[in-house]
Amino acid sequence: MNRPQHILICGERGAGKSTLINRLLVHNRRPVFGFITKKMPPDQNGECKVYIHPANSASLQYTHENLAGVCKNGKIITVNIEVFNTVGMKLLQAPTGGLLLMDELGFMESKASDFCSGVLAALDGDVPVLAAVKNKETAFLKAVREHKNVELHYVTTQNRDMLYRKLLSKVMGM
Secondary structure, eight states: OOOOOEEEEEEOTTSSHHHHHHHHHTTOOSOEEEEEEEEOOOOTTSEEEEEEEETTOSSOOOOGGGEEEEEETTEEEEEOHHHIIIIIHHHTOOOTTOEEEEEEEOSGGGGOHHHHHHHHHHHHSSSOEEEEEESOOOHHHHHHHTOTTEEEEEOOTTTHHHHHHHHHHHHHHO
16 A cells, blocks of 8 residues: 655744645645644743644634643743643544644654654554644654655745645645
């Protein structure tokens, strides 16, 4: 059986990983499953909360149940490993015929072993994956980027339009 060629978009912060994925998803023909993460603006203490949400949800909820972690001044203060290992694991389930969106994979979840195993299992699987991956060096992110079933693309502000045109037919064919 041929494995799908999963598409991973990697790049620096602000390069347009999520924007590129959202542009590509407009042309996707499959139901979308998976997750998106949202980093909130700093609160009065300078802390930025990061939440994990279902990719196919019409409205986003910001509760303790989906609070993945907290950052301050670009540094991680807390990571809710249990949120990744429970909520995150549920969101990694996508039926045949679907598209698994992971926006985005980063360093916060690197110690959530169940979640990390679930991501790698999804990359071993038959459901196509479209993912944004932080350009950071952790063992987990390295394993994701080097997985045998992925096609890795680096996006920059200079190449994102060209990359969109290059990936459009691949996403439409997934």
